[in-house]
Amino acid sequence: MLYLQVLINGILLGGLYSCIAVGFSLVWGVLNIINIMHGSLIILGAYAAYFAFTLLGINPFVFVPIAGVALFVLGYALQAGVINRVMGAPVLITLTLTFGLNLILENAMIFAFKADYRKVIIDPPLGLIEIGSAFVPRDRLYAMLLALLLVGGLYAVLRTTRIGRAIVAVRMDREAAALMGVNVPRIYAITFGLGALMAGSAGSLMSVIFPISPLTSVAFLGKAFVICVLGGLGSIPGVMVGGIALGVLESFGSLWLGPDYSTTIAFVLLLALLMFRPTGIMGKRGFE
Amino acid sequence: MTGGRLLMAVAAAAMVGALPFMADNYILRIATSMLMYATLAMSWNFIGGFAGYPSFATAAFFGLGAYAGAVLQTKGVPMIAAWIVAGMIVTVFAAAVGRAILHLRGHYFAIASLVIADVLREVINGMTNLTGGGMGLNLPVLKIDVTTQAQFFYCAMLAVALLALATSVILDRSRVGFGLRCIEQNEDAALRLGIHTSRYKTIAFSLSSVYPALAGAVYASWVSYIDPAEAFDVLFSIKPIIMALLGGAGTIVGPVVGAFIFQVMEELVWRNFLNVHLGLLGLIVVLLILFLPKGLLGIGLLSPRGRPLTAKAP
Numbered sequence: 001m002l003y004l005q006v007l008i009n010g011i012l013l014g015g016l017y018s019c020i021a022v023g024f025s026l027v028w029g030v031l032n033i034i035n036i037m038h039g040s041l042i043i044l045g046a047y048a049a050y051f052a053f054t055l056l057g058i059n060p061f062v063f064v065p066i067a068g069v070a071l072f073v074l075g076y077a078l079q080a081g082v083i084n085r086v087m088g089a090p091v092l093i094t095l096t097l098t099f100g101l102n103l104i105l106e107n108a109m110i111f112a113f114k115a116d117y118r119k120v121i122i123d124p125p126l127g128l129i130e131i132g133s134a135f136v137p138r139d140r141l142y143a144m145l146l147a148l149l150l151v152g153g154l155y156a157v158l159r160t161t162r163i164g165r166a167i168v169a170v171r172m173d174r175e176a177a178a179l180m181g182v183n184v185p186r187i188y189a190i191t192f193g194l195g196a197l198m199a200g201s202a203g204s205l206m207s208v209i210f211p212i213s214p215l216t217s218v219a220f221l222g223k224a225f226v227i228c229v230l231g232g233l234g235s236i237p238g239v240m241v242g243g244i245a246l247g248v249l250e251s252f253g254s255l256w257l258g259p260d261y262s263t264t265i266a267f268v269l270l271l272a273l274l275m276f277r278p279t280g281i282m283g284k285r286g287f288e
Numbered sequence: 289m290t291g292g293r294l295l296m297a298v299a300a301a302a303m304v305g306a307l308p309f310m311a312d313n314y315i316l317r318i319a320t321s322m323l324m325y326a327t328l329a330m331s332w333n334f335i336g337g338f339a340g341y342p343s344f345a346t347a348a349f350f351g352l353g354a355y356a357g358a359v360l361q362t363k364g365v366p367m368i369a370a371w372i373v374a375g376m377i378v379t380v381f382a383a384a385v386g387r388a389i390l391h392l393r394g395h396y397f398a399i400a401s402l403v404i405a406d407v408l409r410e411v412i413n414g415m416t417n418l419t420g421g422g423m424g425l426n427l428p429v430l431k432i433d434v435t436t437q438a439q440f441f442y443c444a445m446l447a448v449a450l451l452a453l454a455t456s457v458i459l460d461r462s463r464v465g466f467g468l469r470c471i472e473q474n475e476d477a478a479l480r481l482g483i484h485t486s487r488y489k490t491i492a493f494s495l496s497s498v499y500p501a502l503a504g505a506v507y508a509s510w511v512s513y514i515d516p517a518e519a520f521d522v523l524f525s526i527k528p529i530i531m532a533l534l535g536g537a538g539t540i541v542g543p544v545v546g547a548f549i550f551q552v553m554e555e556l557v558w559r560n561f562l563n564v565h566l567g568l569l570g571l572i573v574v575l576l577i578l579f580l581p582k583g584l585l586g587i588g589l590l591s592p593r594g595r596p597l598t599a600k601a602p
Contacts, residue, residue, distance in 0.1 A: 028395065032395075034395050034398065082574065086578070086581075091398060092336065092340075092398075092529070092533075095398060096526075096529060096530065096533065096573060097573070097574060097577040099526060100572075100574040100577065101570065101574060102570065103566050103569055103570025103573065104570035104571055104574070105570075106567075107567030107570065111564060222406070225399055229396075229399070264410040264414075267410070268407060270399070270403055271389075271400060271403055274389065274392060274399070274400045275400075
């Protein structure tokens with residue numbers, strides 16, 4: 001059954017997509033910053049996993065938390081040291097700042113790693129699971145499950161921990177949160193760190209599935225945009241719905257129109273959504 | 289205008305006018321590209337500086353203008369007529385797109401404007417018959433010698449830049465310019481005071497498209513080969529913004545000064561560090577935003593007319 005297979009591929013991809021977009025959505029929602037660096041942070045996580053695998057023999061699935069912690073530290077430092085200085089400035093200023101930071105990061109990666117495409121090849125391959133007439137590649141399945149676990153973990157952190165509640169409080173009303181004793185700049189730094197953590201973890205998972213290169217970071221950034229607008233800004237369930245919707249749409253799009261048009265579909269969809277329903281499918285105010 | 293500033297303006301005009309007869313082709317090439325970027329920066333300033341809308345659509349207008357001009361020329365339209373028609377096509381396109389996306393604010397507008405160039409690039413990539421697709425498009429070569437050619441394209445780009453400058457001056461003194469500054473400060477209040485905000489924003493967006501389109505069309509003839517990846521390069525959207533911010537956004541001379549300084553830096557510094565030149569560009573952007581958010585005009589080197597873009601409380 002061809003359609004079942006395409007649907008499964010789409011959902012497997014979509015799970016990963018929600019992990020890519022969730023950190024971007026968190027930063028956008030809480031800090032009101034579009035983090036142009038997000039794609040490059042994903043690539044950085046992917047490279048870390050690639051080198052951990054080729055040099056040290058660490059399985060990328062095991063490496064996910066290490067990449068996450070490393071990227072968290074980087075993200076925290078960037079926000080605390082640089083971006084916190086322009087919080088509250090007009091959109092153009094913050095956007096241009098993250099663009100500038102991204103140029104530095106991207107150039108550093110091209111310089112250090114070259115622009116060659118690389119991929120983690122797990123040997124022996126993990127194989128396939130057969131469901132009726134459709135096949136599910138195990139590596140993609142595990143990557144998707146881990147990705148959804150990470151997204152669920154972030155959701156749990158925001159719902160249950162003190163820091164999570166503080167992040168939500170800052171999103172809802174910065175002044176009120178500050179009056180309640182929340183250290184707002186520190187929460188900004190933690191939030192940006194969490195965004196980078198999700199990007200790094202997603203990158204580690206990506207390294208098993210896609211060839212990576214500094215040149216592909218823009219594609220990931222674009223997907224994060226589309227997913228946020230598709231699912232609606234400000235909710236993690238929205239990001240999951242948006243991610244899976246984009247995965248399925250891309251799968252069917254490349255089946256019917258050819259794989260060349262999958263990005264065009266995503267962008268046209270984005271423009272149409274922005275025109276007619278800028279709040280997305282499940283959009284609402286406040287980050288829960 | 290004080291005596292000192294008048295003198296500076298006259299000296300600059302004399303230099304710009306005398307350049308094609310004095311300089312060699314290398315200097316002329318840099319000057320032409322400087323005029324092109326000054327045009328892009330001034331055009332971005334109409335929507336981004338005056339109205340405060342973070343537009344990333346300059347590359348879309350530039351690329352579409354380049355392709356419209358190039359395709360018309362391959363169909364046999366004379367060069368200068370092709371440029372003008374390209375400008376008109378893009379203006380109509382911008383007005384239509386503007387009506388659709390200018391109701392968005394902040395980040396949403398920024399993304400929507402950024403995506404236009406990507407969609408256009410893919411569409412032009414797909415229309416292989418007309419545009420050559422990813423193979424690019426060759427333009428008819430002019431049958432004049434190299435020096436004359438360099439002088440001709442310098443003058444053409446200068447004409448476009450002067451038109452953009454004249455539009456800046458007129459806009460700054462006009463009712464529309466005043467309305468746009470009101471929109472930049474508080475759009476809701478502007479609407480309540482009876483400013484037709486959507487019409488004014490559409491005017492600003494269309495104005496910000498016409499000169500990049502002309503510059504793109506001239507550029508295509510100048511380099512005589514274009515391909516989608518290059519014509520819609522995102523840097524055509526980003527660099528003008530950096531230049532305008534460098535000089536002082538929302539002012540008349542800011543974008544021109546910014547474009548000049550940026551190009552000089554590019555020629556003097558980055559050409560010698562090819563491996564890291566994008567990283568250096570990024571570093572300059574970061575330092576600019578952190579330490580010089582109002583641009584060079586903001587630190588009192590020149591007193592700006594009009595209010596530069598300032599940081600607002602959220």
